[in-house]
Structure formats: C-alpha cells, structure tokens
Amino acid sequence: MAKIVVDVMLKPEILDPQGTAVAAALPRLGFSFAQSVRQGKRFEIEIEGEPTVEQLAQVEKAAETLLANPVIETFTVRVEK
Amino acid sequence: MAKIVVDVMLKPEILDPQGTAVAAALPRLGFSFAQSVRQGKRFEIEIEGEPTVEQLAQVEKAAETLLANPVIETFTVRVEK
Amino acid sequence: MKVGVVTFPGTLDDRDAARAVRFAGAQAVALWHADSDLHGVDAVILPGGFSYGDYLRCGAISRFAPVMQTIITRAGEGMPLLGICNGFQVLCEAHLLPGALTRNSELHFLCRDQKISIENNKTAWTSSYSQGEEIVIPLKNGEGSFQCDDATLARLEGDGRIVARYVGENPNGSRNLIAGITNERGNIVGLMPHPEHAIDSLTGPSDQGLGFFTSVLTAMVNK
Amino acid sequence: MSLDTVDLAKNSPTQVQPYAELGLKEDEYARIKEILGRRPTSSELAMYSVMWSEHCSYKSSKVHLKQFGDKAVKSDALLVGIGENAGVVDVGQGYAVTFKIESHNHPSFIEPYQGAATGVGGIVRDILTMGARPIAIMDPLRFGPADAADTKRVLPGIIAGVGGYGNCLGLPNIGGEVVFDETYIGNPLVNALCVGVMRHDQIKLAKASGAGNLVVLYGAKTGGDGIGGVSVLASETFGSTGPAKRPAVQVGDPFVEKVLIECSLEIFAEDLVVGIQDLGGAGLSCATSELASGGSGGMKVELDRVPLRDPSLSPEEILMSESQERMCAIVEPRNIARFLEICAKWDVTVTVIGEVTDGERLEITWHGDLIVDVPPRTVAHEGPVYDRPLAKPEYVDRVNAEILSLPMPSTDEGIKEAILKLAGTPNLADKSWVTDQYDKYVQGNTIQSQPDDSGMVRIDENTHLGVAVATDANANWSYLNPYEGAKLALAEAARNIATAGAVPLAVTNCLNFGSPEDPGVMWQFAETVRGLADGCLEMGLPITGGNVSFYNQTGTVAILPTPVIGVLGVIDDVRTRTPMSFDRAGLDLYLLGETHEDFAGSEWAYMHNQRGGQSPVADLQMAMRLNTLLVAGRTDKLFVAAHDLSQGGLAATLTEMVLRKNVGATITIENTATTLLSETPGRVVVAINPSDKQTLIDLAKKHSIVINKIGTTGGNQLQVNNVTIPLDLLRTEHTQTFPQLFGR
C-alpha cells in the first residue's frame, strides 16, 4: 500500500479568497507570523503496492483533468513515504 | 522568506464525501489506480526569514485553534525546502 | 422581552431572524460582532449566512468575535441561545455544542422544504411544540451534515439531546438524521434548518417555524 | 519596463504602438491621435482600446439600439432611462425599482464556476450602484445538448457558480431559464438579472461633479484579472522580458461583495456620495472616464495610490484590470471622514485616489508623471460607431418554406406517450435539480420563484407592495423570424407577469448573438431590435436598459439569435396574487386564447429534429387585452389559479399545474394532439369556482378573449379524454431527467 499525494494550489496570480480570509483572521487572534496565506487542496490517494511509472503518469493525467483546473490551478504529484 | 505548510485532513472515521466523489469519478474517466481517496486542505504560509522554534510553536497553535477543527480533523505542520 | 440577533460580516438571515422574533411578540435587538456588549438582551440568536465567507470552515472565524466571548459566558449562566444554520456551525466551532457540521453528502448547496420531527420539546427553544411533532421548514446550506464520534453520538442519544431529526430520506448525510441538538442544560440549541423562514406561509413553506421563537418567550417568562 | 508619459508621447510621435494587438482598427487609432493631437501614451492606448471595444462601446449595436429611445413611449414610471448603469422605475408608495440583465457567456465556458459567479457579482454591483438594495436575482441560461459530454462539465459548474455567489450575497434566486440546443455547445449563455429597490430620493448616478470633490476607490484590492490584452501592450512596445502571466479568468469573492453591499448601503443612507460607479468591464478606465464624462468638470487621479494585490502591475494594467468587487465614489471633502469610518466598520479597503477638477480633462499620474491626459467623453461616450453591413441570411427563406412533417399522436397510447415524453424532455423537465442549489428564502420576501410563471418579491412588509419579474426568449422563433421572435418573447415575459395578476411596467433585455461581422448575424440583430422596439412601443412599455453580447459562436457557427427579454411588473398586494396552480378538486379549468396549428419552433418539432416553418405572428393587441383580463380577474378574486402556456403547449402547462400541488385534473378536448402540442402564443389556463362561470364569460367578452372550458380539477391523475396518467408516473417522468443526467 502506497500513498500518492496530489497538492492543488491556485496559481499565484489568481485571487484566493480563502487564503485571504485566513490571513486576515490570524492577526485578530494574536498570530503575527504570516506574511501571506494561500489555501489549496490536498488529495491522498491510496494505491495497492508500490506505484509504477505508468501509474504515476496516470495520476498526473487525472490531476490535470479532474483534480485540478489548469486554467486557474497548479498541482504537484508525489509519493509519500 | 520561508514557506510553512499545514496539511489538514478529516479524521479517518469521519465521512469524506468529497474524497468519495473523487474516488467514484476516477474509474468513470478510465483511471483505475486508486484504492481510496481522501480530500483535505493545504495551507501555504509565507513567513519572513527562517522560522524560529517559537514561530513554529505559534503555527502549531494556530493550526489547532483555527486552521483545523480537532473534533473532526488532524493536521501536520512542516517547513518546506 | 428582548432577543438579540447577531450580525457577523457575511451574516444573511439576521433580518429574517429579527422579523421572526417580532412575529413571536418580542423585541429584536441587533448585536454587532465587534461589540461585546449584549445591550440587555434576555436571549440571543446566531442567524444563518456565510460569516467571513465561511471559507475556512463554516463558523470557524466567527467563533472568535468579541460578541461571542460575552455570549459564551452568558450562555454558560443559562441564557437561551439559538444557532441556526451558520449559527449552529459557530456553536460547534465554539465547543458550546459537540460535533461538527461538514459538507453535504451530495456536495452541493441544498435549499428545500424539509420535514423534521421535534424530538425534545423541553428546551428553551422548543417548548411550544409537542413531543414528536412534525413540521416543514426550509433547509438551505452547503455544509449541514452533522458528524461526531460514536461516543458523542451515544451520549447525545442517551441524554435525549437530539432536538430535531430529518424525516424521510437523509438530505445531507447527517449522523442519525440529526437536524438539531442541545446542551445538557437545554438552553443552547443548534438547528440546521431555518425556522425563521417559516413564520408566515406567504413567504415560507409554512408558519410552523414560529414555535421556536414563541418557546423562548415562555422560557424567559418562567425563568 | 519604462514609463510612457504624455511628455514622452509628445516627443516621440513616430513610436510604433501595438494598437492592432489591442483590437483597435487603423482608423480608430488614427482617430485617437486626432483627438489627442499626438500619439497616445501606452496608458491612453490601453484605455481607448478597452473602452472602444465592442463590449464597452456598443460600436456595432448603437445605431440599432437608438430605436429604443426614438420609438419609446413616454412613461411616467420611468425615473432613470437607458444610459445609466441600470434603469429605474417608479412602483408607487415612494419606492423605485431598478433591474437589469447582463451576460457572462465567454468566461463561463472557460471556467464555468467562476465565470457564472462573477457574472452574478457584476450585475449585482450595477444595481447597487444605482443606490438600491439588491433584492433578488434570476439566471437565464443556455447549454449545448443535455447529454453532451461538455454540458456535463459546464452545467454543474455554472449552476454551482450562480448559487455559490448569489447564496453568499443573501439574494434569493427567483427564476431563470435552462434551455438546451446544440448551437450553444461551445458557447453556453450565462445571463444574470438583478432587481433592487430604493426610495425615490436615494437614486444615485454616475456623475463626478463639484470641483474639489474626492475620487474614492473602495472594495477589493486590484490584481491582474482580465487584462490579457494589455499585457501584449506592455511586452511588445516596451521590449522588456515580458509581463508576468496574467490570469485568463477572474475569480470572485462573494464575501467581499456582501460586505461591500452593506457598507455602500450605509454610506448611501447617510447621503455621503455625489456620484458613484461600479468597476466592471474595463475597470478603472471605465469608472473614471464615465464618472468624469457624466459630470461637469474634469478629474485628476493619482494611479499609484490604487491598493494592489499584485505589486508588479504596470499603470496600463491597473487601468485595465477587471478585478471584482470594487466601487468608485465621488465624495465631498466634508463627508470623507464619515465615509472612511463606515468603510472601517465593515473592514473595507478604501483609498482617495484623486479629485474632481474644474477643467475638462481626465488626467492620470503615476508617481507624479502625467501618463493620461484625455477628454473623458472621447473615451467613455464618443467611441466609434459602425453601421455594419447586414443581409438576410440565405437560410431564412429556405427554412420558412419548409413544410413540417411531424408525427402527430392519434391513439390514446400515443397521446399518453407524448405527454410523458414532453414532461421529461430536458427543456421542459423539472428544474429543481438546478434551483435546489439556490437560496430562494433569504430576506424573507419571496412570494414566487421556480416553477412559477414569474418571480415575485414583496418590497414593503406593511403594505404588501411587490414586484414580479420574468425573463423569456424563444430562440427557435427568433431563428425563423427574429422580428416576430423578439415581439413574442416580449409578449410572453409580460404575460408571465400578468398571469399572477401583476401589471407589466418596464423592460430590460440581453441580446445574445453571433459575430456582428457576419452580415447575416447583423441582420438577425437588427430585426430583433426593430421587433423589440416596435413591440415595446405598441405595448406601452419603456426599455430601461440592457446588454448586448456578440461573438457567441463556435467556429463559424453562430448560436441561435437569443434575445432574452426581462419584464418587471408591480402588484399592489402580493397576498392577492393568482397562484400558478390549484390546491383543490371541483374547480373548472378554462383555456383563454385560441389554438392554431403552430408547430414551427415548438418543442414537439425540436424533439423531432425539425427546425423549419414559419414562426407565429405576434398579436400584441390581443396580448394586452389578455393581460388586462388577467389583472382584472386577480383584482376581482375570480381566479383560483392561472398558468401561462409556452414551450410544450397545453400538455406542459397541465403537467406543471397538476404536479405543483398534487391535485389532478380531468380534461376533455377536441383535436387532441394539436390542442395539447401546438404552441400558439397568447394562451393561459385558469381555474375558477364553477359558480363564477358567468363572471369569467363576461370578462372574456369585455376584453374580446376567446375562452373554452377544458375540464375540472381533482383526483390523483391527469385524465385527457380517454387517457389516464397517474400523477406519480407523471411526476417521475418530470423529475428524473436532471438527476439522471447530472447526478444526485
């Protein structure tokens, strides 16, 4: 059993209302560390056994067509542990 | 400038309709790799300079009180790159 | 008799909640999120909406508003407090009620006329109803699925703290069809559907939601 | 990238500029030089290019739209007419109502959720700008075939976007349209309508007057949204490494807009603005030039004061940015402190960016350097005007000459099948899958919404004064005959208002067409405008505003001409409206209006892939008499229910009526198939108490409307002659279509 993680984030030039809301809330709660906050999605995909090169290519493909919208988002695919 | 990443996932026992929907959509699009999918959130927090131990403790605190709801979610904090 | 209605940035149903309070015969007092003064109210309603845009988790940010700190204290002393929809989410986030409200199982916003049954008519907000009474009021939200761990669920069931349940098909995946719950004392109630939109059948599916607002008047008189 | 200033422009007259890349024609560029007496700076070029675009200048449509003013009836109800952000009508009791439709078609194809969401956001700001509290929205939509793969991508996203934005603003959705046709496959239509209400003395206009008054920008910070074209300018002229990649789509933040609405209404209530303009298409270029042009003097703006989300933006880009959720107000200096205080209360970013001058120029500086110095009218209101060639397309006579050969059901089994098929066909099926994603209850004033003929909201809780709004387009008829199609859509929208007993008062429109450079499309457009102008004149209804969307086509295939017509009506007491259906047995059902063999452009023809024939001819005199009758019947408490006939004819109307409150009906008609399936315009089914028969007959006679008794109410089935359809079966057919197509 392996875990593939796909992280999807809005492109830097795209407005991120969610991240903005968090960034605004943090100082109100007394947290001053953040210069900026962006919020995205994280998908944890479990696959049987070790991922093959072919499978990873499939995940890339799925990320591009389903998990992320390339018009406004970027994504990264990686195998965890 | 450093980037701190907070990943927030629903606890395994909590129903994840979004992950379930993705898992159901993948085979319909011809992708057969996934045993299961869980969907969570990823926060990218930019801070000035290298993070201090104190700052990281603050981020933990913020994750616990604001970014995640411990009743249903778990989180991890890490510095990226 | 004064009932406070809180407005957070992004609150939507505050005017409706105030109207319902007036229909029930009480005076509605507008409370502002940044003002910790409750202006002498006897009870408080946290109305529906998308406070702070609900971007992080519904109710997650509102919970920290100055007005909430006073409300939490007063509710701890027994003041009646009703959270409707987003208000329910705020109550859970503030840990005044257990569990959490998560994404609807069908993943989209759902607005429909919903039959619910009143499962506990002993709370400050439900005494006008008879036990087991079925009413139809609007349900409208994107994150209305009540979730909690098994132990909490057993406790809620065992102590009779389920205030209302959906009747018929589960609209959003809520555990045990839960539409609303209360705290042990029965003064704090969180409810996912919207009684304030059902006080007059001209503008709502029924007038059966009014009971929540008349109940609290009785509770305050009998205090 | 170096800064192009007015001084530089004067000193480098031969500098090559990328006007063509920005969409300007050679003669347009020449005209800009003539206006300025020099070459434009890059910032000026950017401003002219967006403001003179089709979208902002209406350069292809202006010559036709003029008819709306020229032919207009004088209406006492019209408080603000065409030319402002939205028209305003008097609805009595000191209330004024404003409403308008706008399109957001192309962005919604690229990114359905955000495209639709920002479409709603934009029209709501237009309404807010008039000084009104937005009170309801509607969303007329068009998609490719329901079972097409791309429709499965586009439709759910658009619905979620309309809901996601509107729900978060706390605006009830009170109606709209969902229509499928293959011509929309690569070009869905997302039109959004908003209604707002205010007191007469609260009306605001886009005027910057009073030298020394401040220009205030408030709302979201400015980012690089929607400025693809200007990046061309930045890179090509100034030879740098090229601009940062700018987003192709705008992302909306409905929370910021909700706060902006409440903040603005508080500012309006204290009368703190002299003029106001929302930032929509063409952003600051549009807002500053329109405000200055509408006012008495000039304006000076310090562009470097604009708060930025992306600090790398160039001045040209800031001028063009279409970042959402921003407003520009003109404020007297004595009121600015209070203005800032209210913004602070709502946590809204606010900046004074300039002031009104007593000159005649719009001057914009960047860190002290003059980068724009133009006569504002030439940017905002004196753009190019084209009288484009138009020619009746070849297809029109050909399809008009076609004789339809439709299978007409003749057996009981065939009739039953036809009724069930119509009930379930995507264009007529129950739209709850869509509207269940929209909040219809918020604000507590919704009287009617989907599936009623019109949306209706109460605007005064004490007097029960209300307004009704309906939108309609029948693109199939417009395809066959755009002149009649426009009139028919107008008549239908007005009838949808009158059916509930409200009095039609004013008209808005959104004209969705293919490319204006195609003479055939231009002919469709011209005929549509002529039809709408003539129709409004005949019906005595003023056009208060609207929107034109061109270039709706996939490759060379244009969409069907789709003029979406919105009609607003007023009802003095919403409690007395006529509902669309009956809740009890024992009532008599009458069909008002005559039925002919009108199958061209009908749903029955569409289902059988037939597009030919001649569209019906609009009889607006009859339409008005029918409307008067419907309003009179409501006032006299004659009607228990009334429901309009449109797509799907009597069959669809009966289906909707019996399912609404789950009370059946027994119908006895002659010429069954034609009576059920024909779409002759100008018909309504009403339910009355049998004892009121003579009253109805007298009323019909008085207004010269043909009536026929068609049946009675009751039972749990729809019975048509010998055909029996249990309500449960009919309901299943009607409601399962959308869930089956798009999931639960």
Ligand SMILES: Nc1ncnc2c1ncn2[C@@H]1O[C@H](COP(=O)(O)OP(=O)(O)O)[C@@H](O)[C@H]1O
């Ligand atoms: N089809 C139309 N019918 C009537 N008026 C129209 C039409 N199209 C545009 N207008 C009017 O032209 C003016 C400019 O339109 P537009 O640029 O869309 O306004 P805004 O920039 O406020 O959205 C408005 O007053 C609008 O109502």
Ligand SMILES: [Mg+2]
């Ligand atoms: Mg405008």
